[in-house]
Amino acid sequence: MTNLDNNHYSESTDNKRLKFLNRASKKFSTGDTLALFAVGTFGLHLITFFLLILLYGSYAQLNKKPPPSLVQLETGKGIKVTPLGNSERTPQVISRFVSDTMTLMMNWSGTLPPTTVEENAKPIKDKGIDIRERGLRGSKITSGAWQASYALSEDFRQEFLKKLASMTPQGVFKGTTQVVLIPLSIQSPIKISEGKWKVKLIANLNVFDQSNTTGEVIPFNKEIFVRAVVAPEAPVNTSELAAVIYQVRASGLEIYAIRDLQAENL
Template sequence: MVRLLEKRQRTGSILTIFAIATFSLHLSAIFLLIFQGINIRQLSLRKPPNFVQLIDGKPANLPDVERQPEAIRQFVSKTMTSMFNWSGKLPPQSIEEVTQPQADAGISISTLRGGSQKVSTTSWIASFALSEDFRKGFLSQIAEMTPPEVFSNNPRQVISGQLAIKRVYPPEKIGLGKWRVGMVADLIQKRQADNRTIVTRFNKDLLVRAIDSFAEPQVDNTTVLQKAIYSVRADQLEIYEIRNLCLIDEYNNQNQDINVCGNRQRTDSFIK
């Protein structure tokens, strides 16, 4: 009888140890799954690295707010040149359209004075390089500046416009991920019939800041305009303010410096 009781006690002890060990393994597995889940969530929330194309065309993995000075200058030049590209033609999307471009019907924009006027499609696409709070007012003023004759089908009335950039100053860092870039340029409008030209000085200070990267669009599910907009934002920079640029000497003086214009307050109009 005593041996039978001892055998039952030994069996009960082994089952108890086995149950405790199994429970401990299950508990460890639960904690391991929770730990892995937390790590996976942190990875999903982590911002992807910013790959910025340098002057030589090679990509560089830079910190979130760092940009190469020449890349900033090229961004400013490309954006402002596209903004004032009033050719009356759409950007070519094929080899055939390079030699036979399609007419640009323009895009209607509500103006600050009320009503609506048209901007070129190139200007509208380039405006996505601006911050969202600045873009609407900027486009409104571009619409007021753009001659309706840009979209005319009458060759004797057609007017074209382009921005001739004379100089873009090296970016001056004004904060974390923010720069000020001076630009000296002329806005040239030409009537095609008689080559009559109007030249307006366009000397501006542009405030630029770094922006976060974003996912690439799905090629099969995007339109031509959407692809163009993604291309504009791919530089991971945006212009968030434009001010008048004051010069000590004439703009054709290569030794000129940027002069402080009063207290450099922001004005409602970016046109000098």
């Protein structure tokens, strides 16, 4: 090989080396960037996939655990509970709500519901609650009935109180008359739609006064319509009236209609 050929070969080799150095000094090409992005994205997908598997395993283990059935109160007392939806209530709770509400509303003793041991031994006379409207002659209902009326829906309460006042003997507030509701049967609640039930109440109203000590019996057979509502949270410091309202609505239920129960439905 001649010197000319050797020089040409040497220059060709140097040029190739220089090209390599020049190419190495340049930034990544668009194709290289897309390839790295694809690899990175694939890696992230793999990591996400494994995290989802771990999360699914945690949920599966949680689903196998039975729901909590015991709640501890601030007093330290434990009570058993049943998991229910927002608009669900047990038949026992509905029946107890109807019984307690109607008993408080229809028992007219002429004395205030006792709140202390002293009042239980020596009841305070019930002066009644006047629900009269302006320009109209006044009429009263008992304090217990007024308290229980907060278990009624607002659109039903006002009209029912007027009806109740017309039924209440004025002798109740003079101490000469007493009326006692005696429930004979409270049938199991019948669900009529989501969060709504009807309950059949078979009862008697026994009316006692000075002229009839044995008592007059008046059938009180009603179909009571109940629906689920949000139970209010009672604050720590509250008035006596607010405490009564919270108490009667603590079951998360309200009565939105009452109608006479026909003989064929008894």
